[in-house]
Amino acid sequence: MAVNETVKYGIIGVGMMGREHLINLHHLRTQGVVVVCIADPHLPSQQLALELAKSFDWPLKVFSGHQELLDSGLCDVVVVSSPNMTHYQILMDILNHPKPHHVLVEKPLCTTVADCRKVVNAARKRPDMLVQVGLEYRYMPPVAKLIEIVKGGTLGQVKMVAIREHRFPFLVKVNNWNRFNSNTGGTLVEKCCHFFDLMRLFAGANPVCMMASGAMDVNHKDEIYDGKVPDIIDNAYVIVEFDNGARGMLDLCMFAEGSKNEQEISVVGHTGKGEAFVPESIVRFGSRMEGRDGVQTLKTENRLIKYEGLHHGSSYLEHLNFLSAIRVKGAKTPAADLNDGLISVAMGVAAQLSIEKGRFVNIEEVLDEHNC
Ligand SMILES: NC(=O)c1ccc[n+]([C@@H]2O[C@H](COP(=O)([O-])OP(=O)(O)OC[C@H]3O[C@@H](n4cnc5c(N)ncnc54)[C@H](O)[C@@H]3O)[C@@H](O)[C@H]2O)c1
Numbered sequence: 001m002a003v004n005e006t007v008k009y010g011i012i013g014v015g016m017m018g019r020e021h022l023i024n025l026h027h028l029r030t031q032g033v034v035v036v037c038i039a040d041p042h043l044p045s046q047q048l049a050l051e052l053a054k055s056f057d058w059p060l061k062v063f064s065g066h067q068e069l070l071d072s073g074l075c076d077v078v079v080v081s082s083p084n085m086t087h088y089q090i091l092m093d094i095l096n097h098p099k100p101h102h103v104l105v106e107k108p109l110c111t112t113v114a115d116c117r118k119v120v121n122a123a124r125k126r127p128d129m130l131v132q133v134g135l136e137y138r139y140m141p142p143v144a145k146l147i148e149i150v151k152g153g154t155l156g157q158v159k160m161v162a163i164r165e166h167r168f169p170f171l172v173k174v175n176n177w178n179r180f181n182s183n184t185g186g187t188l189v190e191k192c193c194h195f196f197d198l199m200r201l202f203a204g205a206n207p208v209c210m211m212a213s214g215a216m217d218v219n220h221k222d223e224i225y226d227g228k229v230p231d232i233i234d235n236a237y238v239i240v241e242f243d244n245g246a247r248g249m250l251d252l253c254m255f256a257e258g259s260k261n262e263q264e265i266s267v268v269g270h271t272g273k274g275e276a277f278v279p280e281s282i283v284r285f286g287s288r289m290e291g292r293d294g295v296q297t298l299k300t301e302n303r304l305i306k307y308e309g310l311h312h313g314s315s316y317l318e319h320l321n322f323l324s325a326i327r328v329k330g331a332k333t334p335a336a337d338l339n340d341g342l343i344s345v346a347m348g349v350a351a352q353l354s355i356e357k358g359r360f361v362n363i364e365e366v367l368d369e370h371n372c
Contacts, residue, residue, distance in 0.1 A: 007326060010037040010075035010101075012066045012090055013082030014049035015174050016310075017106055021079045022049060024315045026056045027307040031323060037061040039069040040082075042174050066090050070097045077326065080105040081134075083177040084184050088115040095122040095129070102326050104318070106134040108193045109341030111185030113349055113366050116342040123338055132322045132334030133341035135197040137263075139317035141300040142276040143198065145283045146265060150202055154285060155269030161202045161248045163195045164264045166256030169219040169234065179220060179230035181352075187233045187252070188212065188355075189348030195250050195263075196240070196347035197340055202267045205242035206343065211360045212238040212351040218255040238351045250351075279312055 009025055011018045018040070025035050035053065040046050041064045053060045063069040069078070070093065078101045080090050088110045094101055110116045123131050137143055150158060170178050170187075177183045184190035200206060214236025223230055234255060240248035263278040274285040286295035304320060305313030318335075325334050350361040 004032060006032045006034055007077060007323065008075045009033065009035045009077045009079060010039065010069050011035060011049070011079045011081060012039045012069060013080065013086070013106075014038045014040045014045045015042070015081070016171070018045070018079070018081035019049055019052055020310055020315055021081055021104075021319075022052055024307055024309060024319050025079075026058070027316060028319055028323065029056075033319075033323065034058060035060065037063065037069055037072060037074045039063040039066045041065065045174060067093060070094060070099065070101065073099055075101065077102045077104070077322075079103075082106075083173070084108055084111050084190060085177070085182070087111070088119065091119045091131075092122055095119070095126050100126065100128040102130040102322075102329075104132045104134060104322050105341070107136075107341070108185055108189050108345050108348065109133050109338065110345065111183070111189060113342070113346050116338075116345050120338045120342055130322075130325055130329060130334055131338055132318075132325065133336045133338065133344075134318065135194060135336040135340060135344060136311060136314040136318040137194040137198055138201065138336065139314040139321070140278055140312050141302045141305075142278055142281050142283050143263075143265065144302070145298065145300045146267060146274050146276040146285075147201055149274050149283070149285050150267055150269070154272055154287075155267060155274055156271030158203050158246050158267055158269045160266070160268045161199045161246065162251070162266045163198060163249070164251040165192075165195065165262060166251075166253045166259040166264075167262045168257050169254050170232065176225050179223065179225055179232060180228070181231050184232065185345065185348060186352040187254075188214070188236060188238065188351040189345055190232075192238070192250060192252060192351070193341075193344035193348050196248075197336065197344040198265070199240060199242075199248040199250075199347075200340075200343065202265075203242045203244065203246035203248060205244040205246055207248075207347050207350070207363045208241045208243050209360050209362045210238060210240050210347060210350040210354055212236055212354040214238075214252070214351075214355050233355070236351070236355065238354075240347065281312070
């Protein structure tokens with residue numbers, strides 16, 4: 001696609017995240033981006049998206065399902081931001097459609113490893129399409145800075161990666177889809193795929209085995225939907241062993257509104273330590289040699305960000321990255337690709353299984369074709 005050619009987008013699922021994509025894409029309008037159509041079966045979501053688009057002067061064609069959107073041939077790129085349990089079928093329909101569409105699919109890629117694998121296999125047959133997975137935490141300025149420090153070798157060989165997410169409970173979603181593991185893949189898949197993805201990046205390695213402990217101890221206990229109480233865990237500790245000897249640890253708490261930061265990341269190598277804090281947007285790093293007095297503190301920002309939105313500008317940078325991959329197709333691959341999507345889901349599935357079984361789970365156990 002030529003650099004000055006207009007890139008036409010369609011958005012499948014225009015709830016909270018789909019509308020966030022719509023606003024982000026509007027901030028990319030000067031780069032030849034336009035959203036031309038949406039698909040969502042829920043009238044209130046359609047209405048809210050239409051109102052937004054009207055304020056941007058973007059007339060939208062509205063469809064109630066993704067198949068009609070694909071058949072319309074109106075767009076070059078689709079953003080899939082529907083609930084997790086719908087990603088698999090929507091992705092397969094996109095990948096099997098005669099018209100090529102580049103795809104940005106929200107995390108998690110799918111809710112099971114088996115479905116992720118089928119999508120990966122189907123995508124292999126479509127070299128005319130790019131697929132990027134919405135693992136956008138990589139782009140948050142303090143996280144991106146810490147990745148740069150780690151990759152620059154300042155900390156030496158990474159040995160330990162600890163990620164703490166202490167935040168508010170899951171928000172209310174359209175038809176409450178996020179209250180059940182069968183729809184989300186489980187909390188450690190649904191949201192923690194972001195952190196497993198970061199651990200792989202920091203460790204520069206792949207997981208070997210995982211051990212987790214977690215439960216639904218505080219949130220959602222008094223909620224009932226169609227006679228069923230939610231089954232999603234709200235806190236967990238997860239330990240990961242990587243194939244280069246590095247270790248990871250996730251500390252998740254979703255009843256921790258009384259926190260200054262939502263995410264605190266610590267990466268320790270054999271010569272130094274780095275930390276990132278979100279939303280304070282601070283990075284600290286120091287060396288064993290210089291000790292506490294040598295620790296540097298940086299306030300991070302990224303001047304490319306034109307819209308902060310709900311995720312500290314990371315959705316904007318994600319779109320910028322994907323747009324440049326689309327424009328130079330073949331010369332550049334998406335930053336977070338299908339394999340990243342698959343492994344981040346597999347790690348979440350392994351952690352959920354570890355809680356269920358009360359034992360270490362080897363990643364091969366969930367990646368094995370015969371088990372999934
Ligand atoms: N990157 C992030 O940090 C981040 C943050 C929030 C949500 N998400 C992801 O975005 C996706 C959507 O989450 P949300 O918070 O917007 O949920 P939401 O409930 O607010 O919106 C989902 C929308 O999808 C629509 N929908 C349902 N089935 C559909 C189908 N088959 N085709 C088209 N639309 C359909 C619903 O009607 C609703 O309007 C999820 O996969 C979620 O995990 C990612």
